Amino acid sequence: MRKLILPILVLALVLVSCTDNLTDLNTDPKNPTDVPGETLFSNAQVSLGTYLTEPDVNLNTFKLMAQYWAQTTYATESRYELTTRSIPSNLWSELYRDVLKDLDKSAEIISNDESLSDAEKTNRLASIEVLKVLTYSELVNIFGDIPYSEALNPDNTQPSYEDAASIYEDLMSRLNTAISDFDASASNFREADIFYGGDVEKWQKFANSLKLRLAITLADVNNSMAQTAIEEAAPNAFESNDDNAVIPFQAFPPHANPIWEALVNSGRHDYVPSNTIIDHMNDLDDPRRPKFFTLAPDTNTYFGGTYGTTNTYSAFSHFSEDVANDDDYEVKTATLPGTILEYAEVEFILVEARERGYNVSGSAQQHYNNAIEADMKSWGVDEDDISDYLSQQSVNYQTASGTWKEKIGKQKWLSLFLQGLQGWTEWRRLDAPTLNAPPEMTLEDIPERFTYPVDEQNLNTSNYNAASEAIGGDDLQNNLFWDVN
């Protein structure tokens, strides 16, 4: 049987020889190492647009913070409980990881893409820059000081936090560079651009409109910078709703409007419109009500659930539904576009610019009317209803009561319905309208910022501690740097 020894030895040799390519086994044949840069840009746009529209209580509770919406059974988030569901942490993941890092990588790939013309490359990089500026400004508006220049670098897993005001200044200068980089004669992202299909002129307007937003946010703390920026940007910003930066949600998941997914597709009944907004709109006889809401069952009235407490779903108005199957948008429409920045906001900024004495064209009243009209038109309100509304004494800019901040604050807040984050930001900045304290609220007052993610306390401890100290404590009640009045 010695003849079997030989085959065994041969087998052994075969085994030894097949061991050469060990490293080749370590591949992942199902996921690529290189992808086109625009696929990352598109993904960042989807992530950003979806995030801002999202009503998921784990991610985006700003429709509650701004008191547009109220909760039915579990009134936890509307009482400003943020940690149970790790909301700050989840939103960092969304914005840093899914938006900013994809933008960052997209920029890196596009910079190295030799098949692109210089002009197109510059346009693409400028578009990426605009979205980065927007996203960072949202993060600052939520938290204050945040990781910024050390962020997005996996080699530095403990980025330090930077002063919010300095970040704002830097964002402004980056935005200025991007604006000047755009070249309308060259191509941009083309069909990979979900917001504008690669239209450079629209990107220019979007960038200028964003500049207006950053500037007006700074107005109370850095009037000169605000004034310069607004005077530069005003002539180049949005001119109609056609210019709006929106994400055109699809008819079915997973890229349908997340509001539709939460209110319709899930079949859940977690939200009703809040009494805060419905009461204000009832006072003003607002013609947007049938666009936003249904009548409360068995009544002829719009009736909102009490903010910050438990509400019986069936007792209140609900969000509007697409019953007529017409072209108008209702809240519960899968294809309702998600707004990133719209023309109405630009016009409201210009009202304020006039009031602050900046050199922009048009009167405050004119811009105020334009703003309201633009918002109403985007919801399909009739021209007649719009003019009736504008002529009401309580609405008319000349006759309405209150300071300009109060007048602008209330109307801007109404027009930002569904844009919870911006609605809450404007309320904090303009201190109008009056929001309701939730019954049995344990906090001293309505939050002025979010607390940092719990995992920052664990994973980035020393920087977290330094940042907390710098802003006077990681507290819901601390005002942001721009919120001085």
Place this chain on the structure above:
Amino acid sequence: MLRKLLSSSLGLVLCFMLFASGAIAQTGSISGTITDSNTSDVLPGANVFIQDIEKGTAASGDGTYIIEDVPYGTYELQFSFVGYQSQTKQVVVDSDEITVNAQLSPSEAALEEVFVTAYGIEQSQNELPYSAQKVDGDIVAQNRNDNFLTSLSGRVAGLKVSKSNGMGGSTNMVMRGYKSISGNNQVLFVVDGVPYANREFNTEDVEEGDAGYDYGNTAVDINPDNIASINVLKGPAAAALYGSRASNGAIVIETKKAEIGQQSVDVTFNSSVTASRIDQSTFPEYQMKYGQGYGPYYSGGSEPYFYQFDANGDGSDDLVAPYTADASFGPRFDADKMVYTWESFANSGPNSGQPQPWTAPENTPVDFFETGMTTQNSISVDGGFTGGYYALGYNQNNTSGIMPNSELDKHKLNFSAGYDISEDLHVSASVNYARTEGLGRPQTGYSTLLSQFRQWWATSVDIESQRDAYFRNGGSNTPWNVTSDLSGPFYWSNIYWSRHENYSTDQRDRYFGYTEARYDVNDWLSFTGRVAIDNYSQIIEERTNKPSATTDLPEYTQRKQNFTEFNYDLLANYDTQLSETIGVSGVVGMNIRRNHTQAITGTTNGGLVVPDQFSLDNSSNGILFPEETDEQLGVNGYFASLNLNYDDLVNIELTGRRDKSSSLPEDENVYYYPSASAGFIFSEIVSADWLTFGKIRASVASVGNTAPPASLTDRFNRNPSNFGRTPLYTLPNTKNNPDLKPERTKSWEVGLQMSLFQDRFSYDINYYDQNTLDQILATEVSRASGYQTKFVNAGNVENRGIELTVTGRPVVTQDFAWTVTANWNKNINEVKALAPGVDNYQLAAPQGDVTISAALGEPYGAIRGSDFIYQDGEPVVNSSGFYKSTASSNHIIGNMNPDWTGGISNRINYKNWSLNFLVDVRWGGDIFSLDQYYGQGTGLYPVTAAINDNGNNVRDPVSEGGGVVLDGVKEDGSPNDIHAPANTYAGAFGWINNPSANFVYDGSYVKLREVGLTYSIPQDLINRIGLLRSASVSVIGRNLLILHKNLPYADPEQGIAVGNVQGYQGAAHPTTRDVTLNLKLRF
């Protein structure tokens, strides 16, 4: 079904018996009787064998044997029997009839017991220079439920076994504590020298406490009736030759094999039936004073706890139970009130359209559970022939679970055989097949069925009415929790709908086997070549039907996975005496391992078009891109061992292994595992009557480990759907690292083993210290880095502890013997280092505002959450009487590691009766209970409707003497006397006004784990029947009683699923008491 199977099995048995009786009928010239040395009982079936002439036989029913035609000469006569120590006797055949009797000692008593260590190397316990423990195959086979692994619980010092989630649920097996921060901590399984994959299919969600199904793990595919012995190798020194996977300890299983040349056939038939009922102490006890609702929120006036509207159309308002609520802070039961409930609004049924008296229901959720039944039938045949042996078996197991619509069906086949082709060349092979089919596996985690019973339930719901409502209309979803417009299920579906319409099925086919050739060069050197294959394919289908509760959109998911592991081994074994006193033995060899896993998961999108049609192409919208995995790992290893034995006094063992792995960078992919062990048998030089045996031993080892596949290079992930026509790619959440190095485990241990007074008392004590360094871990990083996790080499987890096994034989007489064995382990775990600058590694952030973490300086598995605020050790309440809570959820409020674990097993033999029982103890270790966190908040448990110090119900308004005074102090430090309101979900109980720390419980338990009573049919009766060699009937009870626990209404042993996240309970399954009746026949 059972009857059919029994009759067919018996037919099979009869066939074998004809064959067997033909083989036994011989006469011979060596004869004798084989008996048990303790009891002097005869041992039918014990083997006798003469190696030189390859002749042998087995003892007949009266324990006698005859070997005929033995040529004159001198022979070694070997006696062996399962469960007994082998014995060799020299015999000189020089006359026609030689009588040789043998007394065999049970192997439990044996220090001579043979251990199977790495690569099939056999060593007696005398020789072992490191810690190992052996469990007899019979013990394992005796446990006739669907998971034989659980029978190891409490039997091995240092091994922690826990099974979760009921039928087919996964089994967590961790040796000497958690070592790897983010990797696998489960022990390695080795069957007949070949690694046996123990994988699980639970999603990451399930492992972190979210909803899903528990599909168990694959080590249970082994046929328990084919297990001869289980050798547990505890430390890296013992396991170093197996490579990195054995750093968590190894469970080395030897299957049953007959001796070559054994001229007999051993046929064993086992048939059992097990009944399982829930242990009510592990299920909620509900308050039965108040019904459905969240509080006085539903209407004005005098009955705010009810809805008030015109339910019957008579023009006046009626009282309506808050059917939208999934809580029990509702109206107080009052038989005088006629109330409309979910039953009134159901389409049909006795109460449709009718109000009912507002009373507590007759049937509560405990009545939901059925009696689970398991039948297990097996037949195994093993025998030998000249120059060879064979073994074959079939095991069939059918379980119907305690929940409706749940079933588990298993078929296991095994065949192995060996043959001496020539004097020098021996070939053998083994093939095993296992088929597992599951239906309605247990759902685990948040928002599953048990979440309803434990967290979100209305105590006013009658479970029988739910059942009737489902079946009445041919299976309709008639929920107890209805939307406010009464259109259908709100947060929860009809319970029976959930079980019958939303369920999973799964099917696994597994092949495991090897072929092996051994060439004996001479009497001290042999070469062995072996190719082994382990392969399974698994398909899982998960269904959610329409119209289900609002949270469950109709959905169908299909998951397929194919796994293969190839092992090619080439070994040279040597064993020789260099001189009278010095013996050397060991192995030199190589191992090539290749793993390949391929998986694909597809899920429907946006619902199903045709109800009840579960296929991907029935998706309402275009399905998402399927998720594909294709992963390979290759390791090439070379190893050698040298065991030096000096005069049976000193044993020294040196081992080394070099691995080269595919998943590490090319210049860092080689790592080494040295180990050195020594044992000194001091009883050889100490002569004392009381000292039977004594040994001290010490060992030191270092093992390496490789990275998970494909963790070096960055990849992009496709978003599962285009946006319109625009394709989307994103960066993954984990940053890979091209500079990874192998991770290292360094360990040492010392042990003392003594046996006193002729084995009447023996013990084995061991101290170990193990550090797992430079761990390859996907550490969490600040999200601001653009990633969630990043692969790094960092961290050090230390485990050190004491293992103690004590065996006593207080009584040993002719008819009565009692053996007691106690196992005890105290493991001290500490996370000594994490990634630089990081003091916490989060393992999971499940519901309940808690996280489970590896926290620096703490034992692995710290539970973090919001804590009480203390003043002089007393929790402080605020002005409303609610506990004050820390603002952050970052406080360490518990730890999952027990202080110690242990078990006491007893075996008592009296004549034909044998009784064994096992008490299993876990002491300490914390559990966060999400069930209490939410369930107290929704008013399910008696504490939420107790009588307070005023003699009033705590739910009465504080103004009327109600409310509860919580233990603690007021902010001024004086004892709390504030009555906190407890009349709504936002009161003194539950999650809203309490820190998470209020729901952390001590996880200790003392369980009567197993009681077995066996009656062996007396041998003279067996002899009269003739056919049988032995027969026994057993009654075995498992988990009969929890003697002690502190966690209310749940079993502390129930966890999430197999994995690193423990110390957390949410939607825990009740534990079952299992009683088995088993018939065992040997022919």
